[in-house]
Amino acid sequence: MIKLENVSKRFGDFTAVDNVSLAIEPGEKIAIIGPSGSGKTTLLRLINFLETLDSGSIFIDGEEVGYRHDRKGRPILDKHQVCKLRSEIGMVFQHFHLFPHKTCLENIMEGPVTVKGVSKDEARERGLKLLERVNLLDKQDVYPAFLSGGQKQRIAIARALAMQPKIILFDEPTSALDPELVGEVLATIKDLAGEGLTMLIVTHQMGFAREIADKVIFMDQGRFIFEGCADDCFSEEMDHPRIKAFLRKIL
Numbered sequence: 001m002i003k004l005e006n007v008s009k010r011f012g013d014f015t016a017v018d019n020v021s022l023a024i025e026p027g028e029k030i031a032i033i034g035p036s037g038s039g040k041t042t043l044l045r046l047i048n049f050l051e052t053l054d055s056g057s058i059f060i061d062g063e064e065v066g067y068r069h070d071r072k073g074r075p076i077l078d079k080h081q082v083c084k085l086r087s088e089i090g091m092v093f094q095h096f097h098l099f100p101h102k103t104c105l106e107n108i109m110e111g112p113v114t115v116k117g118v119s120k121d122e123a124r125e126r127g128l129k130l131l132e133r134v135n136l137l138d139k140q141d142v143y144p145a146f147l148s149g150g151q152k153q154r155i156a157i158a159r160a161l162a163m164q165p166k167i168i169l170f171d172e173p174t175s176a177l178d179p180e181l182v183g184e185v186l187a188t189i190k191d192l193a194g195e196g197l198t199m200l201i202v203t204h205q206m207g208f209a210r211e212i213a214d215k216v217i218f219m220d221q222g223r224f225i226f227e228g229c230a231d232d233c234f235s236e237e238m239d240h241p242r243i244k245a246f247l248r249k250i251l
Contacts, residue, residue, distance in 0.1 A: 007056035090160030150181030
């Protein structure tokens with residue numbers, strides 16, 4: 001579904017993502033773990049074209065999208081392609097980014113109506129079903145300021161699903177939550193995973209990553225230093241010193 005080939009991203013002299021390649025199959029759940037500053041969030045932003053890449057290629061369904069190249073070989077965004085692509089990739093951020101002046105239902109309806117041209121009646125029906133799906137139907141007329149952090153994140157998940165995306169990117173969806181609210185968000189994501197959605201999840205929740213992921217990627221200094229099944233990554237027989245040191249601190 002999504003393929004990255006030799007993708008790199010630099011900010012000045014700092015290389016955030018360093019020549020990584022990745023193939024994501026339909027329905028696959030991939031967890032990306034690693035220390036802060038290792039390039040995990042930047043990688044998600046590259047896939048969703050919130051950042052421009054410096055080298056490499058990104059393919060969606062076999063077609064390179066989002067970039068054309070000038071005479072010096074530097075990538076330039078094709079805005080029409082990017083807008084179309086973003087309508088097919090959902091993203092859930094750390095800090096929710098809900099519209100504060102809109103109710104929960106209006107937040108969910110906004111994307112389908114303004115981006116995909118869905119009628120308000122259809123968007124409302126879709127929104128109500130999604131609110132029920134994340135167990136927040138009773139909050140349809142409530143504004144985000146009156147929600148807990150966990151409720152806000154579940155609304156953000158429903159908003160992403162309203163666009164009927166091909167893939168959902170989760171950028172540390174529980175990192176901004178109080179510990180007691182983490183479980184309700186993880187439970188929602190687990191339910192979605194059970195429905196066969198394609199997911200790429202950046203997380204510091206190791207138990208969650210081990211339970212949900214078909215594949216785990218460990219990033220460090222912009223590179224993939226491990227890519228494989230969760231059991232191998234979290235095994236006591238893991239012999240990579242950087243991964244062992246990280247897991248010893250976090251588990």
